[in-house]
Amino acid sequence: MLNDPRSHGLWEKTAPAPPPTTRLEEAISADVVIVGGGYTGLSAALHLAEAGTNVVLLEAAEIGFGGAGRNVGLINAGMWVMPDDFPKELGPIYGERLLDLLSNGPALVRELIEKHAIACELEKNGTLHCAVGPEGLKELEERARQWQKRGAPVTLLDAAETERRVGSRVYSGSLLDMRAGTLQPLAYARGLAHAAVKAGARLYTGSAVTSTGEVEGRKFVKTASGQVTADWVIVATDAYSTGPWEQVRREQVHLPYFNLATTPLSDNLRRSILAGREGCWDTKEILSSFRMDQAGRLVFGSVGALRGTGTTIHKSWARRSLKRIFPQLGEVEFEAEWYGKIGMTDNALPRLHKFDRNTIGFSGYNGRGIAPGTTFGMLLAKHILGEVSEVDLPLPLSDPREPAFRAIKEAYYETGAQVAHFAGERF
Structure with a gap:
């Protein structure tokens, strides 16, 4: 996307096209304006539009530009933290409520895929x-x-x-x-966008929000060339937040993560490696993940950014790692490479923020965006529709807080991954 082959890699090459969109060039009105075209924003737009709500979604770049179009494609239940840590961190009511909700998140993803016939290489084998x-x-x-x-x-x-x-x-x-599985993440985002448009939502891309405010009891958001006035604002920008809600980005420590995709494997290799097409990751502190796409490409990833010296270091490490894990592969060729940012909160759990009157959003998915993002988008829609009260949401309201030494931690993660991968798998 944006002429950068390392932004979305294989997913952009193999995803169906998004629905046609344009930049916002006028002043319009809606019931709800959503800022952000990832899973949360698109799920909210779909569920609101299906309920007859006049909804507008604004995306700064393209549909699925952020983490939604770059991730590995694992549809996980829960978060990174242990299940028992949910009530320890959030208290027994919110902790168990969130845990139960996220446990059922993959089922909601599958339900939407099947209901709207989204072509996104869904695998249900766990x-x-x-x-x-x-x-x-x-x-x-x-x-x-x-x-x-x-x-x-x-x-x-x-x-x-x-x-x-x-x-x-x-x-x-x-x-x-x-409960879990895999999918083509950008294809899923684009499929949600098609479903939202079909339900009546209006989607605009290349329309970054520059300011926001309130006049005569209604909210407004402005872009470089347009404005939306609405009763509600959903902030769904998460780790890629800029502009009026940059505080959401500053609340998170960015962890870079890259993926490399091999050329399609032979039939023999596909029978011997992940024959059931489960998605995988390991227990290492600097973890690795791997899975198959529908065409038999092995997608292998880990912590790090494919830029500067990191490009050579991480790709060389990946070849050594694959040779150790799957010696039957032999020498591999990578067809695509890409990376993005995982937004990490201080307790590895998501946040619910009320930025202003009728301005609300979830964030902080910690690398688990597919099922939580879809679920939280649905919940925001139900909250605005009056079906779920504020006290019945799965997280308590909190104020964004920037963690100490955020910039230093981010530099350490990127550099540390290079050091670890430069030395790793050389024995």
């Missing part, structure tokens, strides 16, 4: 959280225990079963989560 060594297996044993006591369909697999499913002997076990 995900595998792969254990690296005894400590990794210990972590997964505890994660399994905490989910299973809540009735979640997760199963701890031994090393042999993990090898059979993954096609690699390097893992000491894995946690299979049958």
Whole structure:
């Protein structure tokens, strides 16, 4: 996107086209204006439009430009933190409410895909959280225990079963989560956009919001060439926030993450590597993720940015890692490469902010945007429609707070990933 092949890589090459959109060039009115064309904004627009609401969505760049179009494509349940940590961080009411909601998030994603016939390479065979060594297996044993006591369909697999499913002997076990799966993330975002337009939503791209305010009891947002007046404003910009809600970006520490896609593998290799097409990631602190797309490309990713010296370092590390994990691959060629930013909050849990009267938004997905973003967008729509009260939302209201040493931490993550990958897999 924006003539940058490293922004969305394989996903832009293989996603169906988005609906036709234009830049906002006039002053218009709506019931609700949504700022941000990712999963949260598009889900909110779809659910509001289906309820007969006059809704306008403004996207600064293109549909799915932020994390929605760059991520790995894992439809996960929950967040990175352990299930028992939800009530510890948020209290028993909000903690269990959020946990239950996000546990069911992948089901909502599948429901929307099927209802609107979204072509996004949906796979329903679950995900595998792969254990690296005894400590990794210990972590997964505890994660399994905490989910299973809540009735979640997760199963701890031994090393042999993990090898059979993954096609690699390097893992000491894995946690299979049958709620989860994979999809083509940009295709899903564009599919939500098509569904929202069909339902009556008006979408504008290349329309960054520059200012906001209120006149005679109604909110307004301005772009460089237009204005929307509405009763409600949904802020759905998350880690890529700029302009009036840049505070949302400043609340998060950006963790860079890259993905590399091989050329399509042969039929023999596709039978021996992820034959069930589960999405995978490991328990390392600097984690790796891998999955197959529909055409048999192996998508492999980790922490780091493909810019400057990082481009060569991370790609070289990826080749060494793939050779160790999947020796049957031999030498690999990468067909596409891309990277983006994961917005991390200080407790790895999302936020709910009320920026002003009738101006509200969720943010801080910590690398778990697909199911939470879709779910939170639906909830914002229901809140505006009067179906869900403020006190019944899954998070308490909070004020954006910038973490200490944010810029230093971001530089450390990018540089640290390069150092780790330069030295990694050389034994």
